[in-house]
Amino acid sequence: MIVLMSDPPRTSLHDVARAAGVSLATVDRVLHGRAGVRERTVEHVRAVVERLGYRPDPAAARLARKSRTRVVFVLPSGTNTFVDMLDKQVHAVLPWLAEQRATAVVQRVDVFSPDALARHLVGLRGRCDAVVVMGQDHPLVRAAIDELVAHDVVVVTLVSDVPSSRRARFVGIDNVTAGRTAASLLGRFVGSRAGSVGIVMGSRALRDHAERLFGFEQVMATEYPHLSLLPPIEGQDLSARTEPAVAKLLQRETGLVGLYSIGAGNRGIQAALERSGRADRIVWICHELTPQARQALLSGVADAVINQDAGHEVRSACRLALATLSGERVLPDQERIRLDIFLRDNLP
């Protein structure tokens, strides 16, 4: 009655070598694109690999590998709590990475300076096998990424993509969707009241912020035309700048019914909202479930938090980097980073 699937006889390196009439080492060379094999042989082996549907066994590879693969995380410097969470998560996967014969380090570089970032990236060439970078989508950065890729380092973009570059993968949420979702929640939470809606972002130069803004404006314009959008305030993700800016906004806009915080600096926004005494009449939606955001949700100052799970992102970036390096298969479904919506009642 219980029928277990019969073993599909996996084909091994050995099988490929035999079928191709060459040695293990040659197949290995071809598979890893290493030099020292005649072009004809390469093609022949490739064909056999294809025909036999050969897939390397990752466990065996891991076991046999001597050197550790080195991955470097390049994250924004500064006081951004979410970035600190990413940093922590990198340290948390270290034991797992060690088991995979890999190591990681985190380096913090100023995101708002594209050429510093680009220089840093290029400097990584030859010093590591993979780079996971959260940076600005800027021509200099793009060029730096392409340079790395040209020298066989696997590049994965994190949180904010650089789509025109030759990076192997992007790990992060769909930020246009995130903006649309924020608009949807904000619009529905505000209800039938009319009024204005403020927007605070780090900078238009940050692709993730720009995408969220785009999605947000799109939905607000079409679905909630009775709410008027105020021009976005750029606060460089710093509470020291968002706080006075929002305070001024609150003073000026007496009909403010909603506020969308696209980036960081939420501590400042929360302070301004609380001090105004109008926190409960203003629907505030922000991103990333930091300890402060959680507290704001619990106290009712924030109405919803749209989150991307730092742990999932870091683990996914590592898996993708290693898988790309070793030619393993990835389950795309498993690597899709979902956008979490947190209300007071479903805080984890």
Add this chain to the structure above:
Amino acid sequence: MIVLMSDPPRTSLHDVARAAGVSLATVDRVLHGRAGVRERTVEHVRAVVERLGYRPDPAAARLARKSRTRVVFVLPSGTNTFVDMLDKQVHAVLPWLAEQRATAVVQRVDVFSPDALARHLVGLRGRCDAVVVMGQDHPLVRAAIDELVAHDVVVVTLVSDVPSSRRARFVGIDNVTAGRTAASLLGRFVGSRAGSVGIVMGSRALRDHAERLFGFEQVMATEYPHLSLLPPIEGQDLSARTEPAVAKLLQRETGLVGLYSIGAGNRGIQAALERSGRADRIVWICHELTPQARQALLSGVADAVINQDAGHEVRSACRLALATLSGERVLPDQERIRLDIFLRDNLP
């Protein structure tokens, strides 16, 4: 400038064997609780393992293992779309499982019949290594699970827990939180309008449904007292039963402003709502992002869908089952199944 962490020198089976003054085979026997080792030796080896902080290398173990571990998924029979999705996802992990020297099969059994389920479970004894079961929390089922556990089969509960049993793990969302979240969204979406709120569930006997109901009632009572909860309708998760029941409800309750569908049978609910012509004035929240639910969301009939990702659940159940069998470490954070909130704007 780049400092990569130095290799923490892993201790291997060899090290343990040498330190304990026994052979590899003996350590292996102790580690796997196999018979044929003197009690004194067992204790000694255990102590050394402890002292050296030995952790087996899963890749090496996988590689060396001859036989495949067999896992059986026991899912509800019937026409539940979400269950079909789980079933599909099991088939989707088969290649991955094969790589891990494991196989899986799905068996569908009537959930609403505890003793049929219990009998089936007990019958699995000796025929597999792990059982993943989505079933009713009923004394007979609990006893059957305990019986399996007593015979060394790893049991993982899926979607709906049987917490009083000795199952190794539960994979699923926190259903009380899910109910609370539904209430929160429903209350906020309804806004200031007063009226009544209907509830449709499969059966109070299903623990996940009961937990959702509990969470929902909790938040509705305390946060939205202007909305009156109608007594839950039990529709056995069948559209053939939910449709007439909801039609009657709509006819009777002219002041209905919200509807919470806790379980399945949503096709019937949607049909009744649409036929009534009041779909856009009633906030409808349901569970599980099936193709129909997605369509209902897009057409505006459903206002929010609370989801648990079938793929994540199946993969997590497999990882946990295998890890438990081999004594591997699991990352609890990675195995937590999150509750997804879907609105029209963040459909994946």
Add this chain to the structure above:
DNA sequence: CTGAAAGCGCTAACAC
């Protein structure tokens, strides 16, 4: 009861 030894499928020296 316990130990020796043969692999699992791959990588990486080193030899030809």
Add this chain to the structure above:
DNA sequence: GTGTTAGCGCTTTCAG
């Protein structure tokens, strides 16, 4: 250019 060979850390016969 290409082949041989010695392991990686564990499981699993098979001998004692």
